[in-house]
Amino acid sequence: MHYIFIGNGIISLSTAFRLLENLSSSSKITIIGAKERVGSATLAAAAMLNSFCEVDEDTFSNKYNKLRFEMSIKATDLWPAFIKKYSQLKDIQKTKHPNPILDGGLGTYLINNTSADSYDDENYNLIIKALKKYDQPYQPVEPQDIPGYYPNQKDRTNHAIFIRNEGWINPNSTINSLEQYLGNDGRVDFVNENVKFLNQRNNKLDHLTLVSGKKISGDKFLLASGSNVTDLLRDSKIDITIPRIFYGVGVSVLISNPKEYLSNCIRTPNRGLACGIYASPFMSRDSTNKVVAGATNLISPRPIFKPRIVEVQSLLENVKNQINLKMYNSELEKINIGWRPTSADTYPLIGPTSVEGLYIASGTKRDGFHQAPLLSKILSSMLSGEKVDKKYKWFHPERNHIRTLTREQAIKKSVKHLMSASYQHGFSPGLYTTENKLRNKYKDDLEKLHDDVGAINWGIPTDMLEMYRYNQIKY
Ligand SMILES: Cc1cc2nc3c(=O)[nH]c(=O)nc-3n(C[C@H](O)[C@H](O)[C@H](O)COP(=O)(O)OP(=O)(O)OC[C@H]3O[C@@H](n4cnc5c(N)ncnc54)[C@H](O)[C@@H]3O)c2cc1C
Structure with a gap:
């Protein structure tokens, strides 16, 4: 054969x-x-080996998401034997790092800062709930005790947990x-x-x-x-x-000389339209102190080969402000751009x-x-x-689109994501009425989009709003 x-x-x-x-x-x-x-996509990834840090309101809401989560947990269990075999074990002894994972490590700090909006809090609490449900080891930590964590005062977190079994590895x-x-x-x-x-x-x-x-x-x-x-x-x-x-265009950056040693991955929960902010030690046998930070997300019908200024700028700002302020004079070693393979039904x-x-x-x-x-x-x-x-x-590849959300659920979810994305990009309403107006504007726009597309008894996946808007998906 x-x-x-x-x-x-x-x-x-x-x-x-x-x-x-x-x-x-x-x-x-x-x-x-x-x-x-x-x-x-592979080489642009951090690459975080996360199940629980990815939990959000949808994770357990239908059989497809539950299956994806179950698969994620199974994958975590398979990683150690997988590494042991492909690295032919003897390589593990050569690595300078004490971690059990070759060129990676275990243990992730999850922070719950106020740089975006309350969608972070929701996901942070859901992650803790899931950790408890699955009897996974985690512990609250004092943010100032997290190695390599020194955020801008305005972006600091008051809550953080250490999740022992969530890791990362050099792709x-x-x-x-x-x-x-x-x-x-x-x-x-x-x-x-x-x-x-x-x-x-x-x-x-x-x-x-x-x-x-x-x-x-x-x-x-x-x-x-x-x-x-x-x-x-x-x-x-x-x-x-x-x-x-579609091409889920994502930008991540490799930073050298980050000024302070990051012992583990530090990340936020998932945020509106993206995966939040993270920084992981970039480990390799010849590496000095490096960090990979990410990531942006733009769904595109065609490949995009160069990162846009706005992506790099906001990513660097966010990493500096939300992870470590002292990175302001670290060196930007590499900008990665990768395409997450993202299907129309996600x-x-x-x-x-x-x-x-x-x-x-x-x-x-x-x-x-x-x-x-x-x-x-x-x-x-x-x-x-x-x-x-x-x-x-x-x-299976030739399925009809998997549709898991009603129109009402999809609109509610997308409004939440769009508001979170607005806050991530500096929205600061001042007045409650301004925030409410924006929320209503998003809602009206989404109702119209659903009408235009003929989505009466089903909802458009949040990731795919723009692809439906610009007729990139046949329905
Ligand atoms: C910024 C970013 C961060 C991410 N972070 C994480 C993370 O932390 N954890 C995680 O689990 N996942 C993460 N992902 C997602 C993950 O990277 C992807 O799900 C995964 O790598 C997809 O693997 P793949 O082999 O299908 O695709 P790819 O890695 O894209 O591999 C496809 C390969 O096919 C080659 N190819 C393309 N066209 C042809 C052709 N015509 N003929 C032959 N070869 C071809 C390409 O050059 C490429 O090497 C991230 C992705 C991005 C972009």
Whole structure:
């Protein structure tokens, strides 16, 4: 059996890693993708390995979100063995860091500051509730005792907790180690070039055409090229309909010499339209003191290659003011821009398609890195024709859009997110009436958008408001 993987991000590499576990000696895996990895979501990630810090009002509100949360918890459990195997253990001893995770660590400080609005408080309290429900270790901490935390006085937090089992890891190290592991296996080869077209013959995926014009045939193909999955299928005229995958453009920054040593990840809860503010130690074997901070979020129908000034400016301001004021004269080592693969209904796409031989893995949005040890298991089982929990079929690629919110719920939620986003970007009403006017304005606008789209008994996902507004989603 010849497996061809299109894409060289965390989803593709981790699935190849899993598939090798039971691959016959006569089978092989070819991983295709240019080494530059333009727009790689994986390399722009912090990468936080969070389940509980991501909890919000929707986490337990329907069966799809509950499944996603369950998957996230399972992924957390799988990470230690995953690292141990792909890093071939001996590497762990080489790392200078005392943490049990190679080039990463465990333990996250969650802060509840007043830099945005009360949506933060809601999520902070829901996170604590979930930690209690799942009997997860956490403890309140004095904010001034958090290593590396020295915010602007106006942005300081009065509450913080330390969550022991939420971690982070250097995505570059992970990708390098996985590539090394796979490269050492004679059954795996890499093609340092992108795919231009997928070539379908009758109802079967027959071969691929690379940018150079070279053709590659195989038996089973995994399309894991991140955000451009829809574009690639459309350009190739592949005869299937999936929820469109958008480019969830995210900017993060690598800061060197942060002045104070950050021992752990420090982050806020999720905020309106984004994931809040975080700063994680950026660990590597040769690294001096560095921090990766993020992140912005802009859903786009097309790739955006360069970060916009507003994104970098607000990110740096927020990190300096909300995490450590002394970073004002740290060095900006790198600006990352990556595309979170974000589906039109915001749920992942995993599994086989009606085109024989074609499997899709995308739409992981903002937790695909963390979920990789589990998603890779599910995908390798699917590719091998083994049984998987039938719940995972809810996320099959050719589904109708998953719609979980009523119109009223969606509008209420989106107003909350838009207000939070306004506060994140400096909205300061002065008068209660001004705030109320803005809230009503958002509500009226959302009612109109739902009318225009014909969303009478369903609600538009908050992430997708602009994509519906500009007719980027067929409904
Ligand atoms: C700023 C930011 C912060 C994030 N933070 C976190 C976090 O803290 N924790 C977390 O779990 N997740 C995080 N995420 C989300 C996470 O990064 C993604 O869910 C995950 O990395 C998606 O992996 P992927 O392999 O599907 O996509 P990608 O990493 O984008 O990989 C796709 C690969 O396919 C290649 N490719 C594209 N086109 C072709 C082609 N035509 N032929 C061949 N190859 C092609 C690309 O170059 C790329 O290398 C973050 C994302 C961003 C952008």
